Amino acid sequence: MTNPGKDAQVPAAAAPTQQDARTQETKAQENFLEVIPLGGMGEIGKNITAYRYGDEIMVVDGGLAFPDPHQMGVDLIIPRIDYLQQNAGLIKGWILTHGHEDHIGGLPYILPRLPRVPVYGAGLTLGLVREKLSEFGIRDADTDLREVDLNAKVRIGKHFGVEFIRMTHSIPDNAGYILTTPVGRVVHTGDFKLDEEPSDGKLSDLGRIEQAGKDGVLLLISDSTNAERPGRTASESEVARNLEDLISKCRGRVFMTTFASNVHRIQNVINIAHRQGRRVVMEGRSMLKYAQVAQSLGHMDLPEPLLTNEEVGSLQDQQVLYVCTGSQGQPMSVLSRLAFGNHAKIALRRGDSVILSSNPIPGNEEAVNLVINRLYEIGVDVYYPPTYRVHASGHGSQEELATVLNLARPKFFLPWHGEPRHQINHARLAQTLPRPPKRTLIARNGDVVRLSADEFKVTGTVPAGGVYVDGLGVGDIGDDVLLDRASMSQEGILIMTAVLHPTPHVEIVSRGFVRPNRDLDGQIRKVALDAVESGMREKKRLEDVRDDMYGAVRRFVRKVTGRNPVLIPLIVD
Numbered sequence: 395m396t397n398p399g400k401d402a403q404v405p406a407a408a409a410p411t412q413q414d415a416r417t418q419e420t421k422a423q424e425n426f427l428e429v430i431p432l433g434g435m436g437e438i439g440k441n442i443t444a445y446r447y448g449d450e451i452m453v454v455d456g457g458l459a460f461p462d463p464h465q466m467g468v469d470l471i472i473p474r475i476d477y478l479q480q481n482a483g484l485i486k487g488w489i490l491t492h493g494h495e496d497h498i499g500g501l502p503y504i505l506p507r508l509p510r511v512p513v514y515g516a517g518l519t520l521g522l523v524r525e526k527l528s529e530f531g532i533r534d535a536d537t538d539l540r541e542v543d544l545n546a547k548v549r550i551g552k553h554f555g556v557e558f559i560r561m562t563h564s565i566p567d568n569a570g571y572i573l574t575t576p577v578g579r580v581v582h583t584g585d586f587k588l589d590e591e592p593s594d595g596k597l598s599d600l601g602r603i604e605q606a607g608k609d610g611v612l613l614l615i616s617d618s619t620n621a622e623r624p625g626r627t628a629s630e631s632e633v634a635r636n637l638e639d640l641i642s643k644c645r646g647r648v649f650m651t652t653f654a655s656n657v658h659r660i661q662n663v664i665n666i667a668h669r670q671g672r673r674v675v676m677e678g679r680s681m682l683k684y685a686q687v688a689q690s691l692g693h694m695d696l697p698e699p700l701l702t703n704e705e706v707g708s709l710q711d712q713q714v715l716y717v718c719t720g721s722q723g724q725p726m727s728v729l730s731r732l733a734f735g736n737h738a739k740i741a742l743r744r745g746d747s748v749i750l751s752s753n754p755i756p757g758n759e760e761a762v763n764l765v766i767n768r769l770y771e772i773g774v775d776v777y778y779p780p781t782y783r784v785h786a787s788g789h790g791s792q793e794e795l796a797t798v799l800n801l802a803r804p805k806f807f808l809p810w811h812g813e814p815r816h817q818i819n820h821a822r823l824a825q826t827l828p829r830p831p832k833r834t835l836i837a838r839n840g841d842v843v844r845l846s847a848d849e850f851k852v853t854g855t856v857p858a859g860g861v862y863v864d865g866l867g868v869g870d871i872g873d874d875v876l877l878d879r880a881s882m883s884q885e886g887i888l889i890m891t892a893v894l895h896p897t898p899h900v901e902i903v904s905r906g907f908v909r910p911n912r913d914l915d916g917q918i919r920k921v922a923l924d925a926v927e928s929g930m931r932e933k934k935r936l937e938d939v940r941d942d943m944y945g946a947v948r949r950f951v952r953k954v955t956g957r958n959p960v961l962i963p964l965i966v967d
Contacts, residue, residue: 426845436817513538584617
């Protein structure tokens with residue numbers, strides 16, 4: 395072995411490579427778990443959460459949200475997944491809690507943009523996912539969907555152990571889960587209520603949450619939707635009894651609408667109709683889709699075959715019950731078309747009864763009220779909450795939330811699935827309990843929540859928010875486009891075309907601005923033409939001439955009309 399002398403040259407250490415930097419970052423991250431909500435935190439909708447430990451990521455759900463009234467033209471909103479795309483190679487698996495749109499509706503847009511990894515979910519959940527993916531032309535071979543029972547334990551990567559937990563909700567096969575990680579145990583309730591009399595007889599598996607609490611829960615993530623409501627949420631069986639009593643008193647045709655995914659309620663209504671000698675007609679694409687999937691998987695039983703509208707002609711009115719879409723006042727839904735007389739095959743008439751077995755989702759109140767008022771004008775009998783107890787939420791109220799907190803006994807608490815008011819009231823509820831969490835965080839989408847045995851804090855943010863889906867376009871419109879649409883809807887649009895040759899003149903086209911007004915049009919033309927001729931005399935660039943025309947007309951229109959239409963100036967040389 396050679397011993398180098400003191401004058402020998404020792405090679406310099408190689409400069410750290412990008413790979414070395416990533417390795418060091420990964421090692422640093424192996425001391426803690428990161429919980430990263432990309433949707434569903436501080437809002438109700440588009441739920442998706444990523445967990446990261448070291449060089450592995452596990453994802454939960456992939457939902458969508460529906461647009462607010464001011465988001466004109468937008469069909470739906472999906473979560474931004476920049477973080478997942480940037481770290482696509484780290485994703486080891488995916489779990490789905492249940493089949494509601496706000497938890498699976500975004501998957502046809504999300505899954506094709508990420509690597510093919512195992513996706514675990516219960517039977518009905520995956521059945522609905524397959525149905526959605528097929529509508530988008532996504533083949534089974536393009537995904538890796540793996541069905542599990544609601545007491546299953548699965549391993550995702552080296553670091554994540556997932557134990558599914560049955561939780562009652564407004565859809566069958568709903569799950570929470572216990573996540574085992576190197577830093578500790580996380581309990582996530584998923585959407586839930588503690589229905590003591592569920593329609594299918596399958597109670598929430600609180601024993602497993604209690605056992606997790608005894609073993610030690612580092613973090614509880616819990617549904618906050620009804621954190622402002624005292625007491626308990628009504629049972630689905632109570633709703634069924636109220637519906638049966640109400641339907642028994644109806645003498646004509648009955649039209650009942652609810653969420654298409656509320657399989658238990660639809661099953662109850664089918665059973666009620668059978669007992670009362672009514673045949674069921676199901677109307678609406680989403681209603682039929684959910685029913686077909688639920689029936690194929692054993693979650694819906696039909697004592698008699700469903701009828702089509704053409705097959706009820708020989709039946710008397712009191713022998714017919716329609717189950718239809720439209721619980722949220724959607725313009726193209728069956729109930730809306732019935733209310734406004736636009737249905738091609740069915741017309742409402744006096745003696746009919748309409749039951750809205752749902753509450754409006756926030757933002758849909760005006761649309762639902764419009765339908766209800768129209769139904770009253772037709773002369774049908776209308777039954778809806780809160781006057782009639784024909785609906786119950788799928789989310790637990792304060793007593794149920796407290797029960798889960800007391801069973802889990804978490805060290806840290808992250809209120810989830812709710813707007814800030816719901817999260818904060820859930821946090822306040824937790825502090826009133828005999829054993830409150832040591833610390834509670836109110837997080838937002840994009841927050842990176844760092845978790846270890848002694849640490850629970852937000853340490854950074856990643857890109858989050860919504861991507862607008864408009865027709866076939868995904869992400870090709872933003873808030874600037876929506877602002878233009880809002881401006882056009884409120885003030886109208888005015889297009890000015892200045893033709894420079896052979897003789898300068900200006901043409902005007904307006905929509906939604908004012909009624910045809912020759913005097914005003916002439917004045918606007920003169921103002922625009924004066925600006926154009928002045929710019930030409932001064933030999934300005936065409937871009938500057940166009941801007942001068944825009945400014946002059948903008949000032950004139952504001953002064954004369956007090957309005958601010960969207961102005962589009964064009965120069966034709």
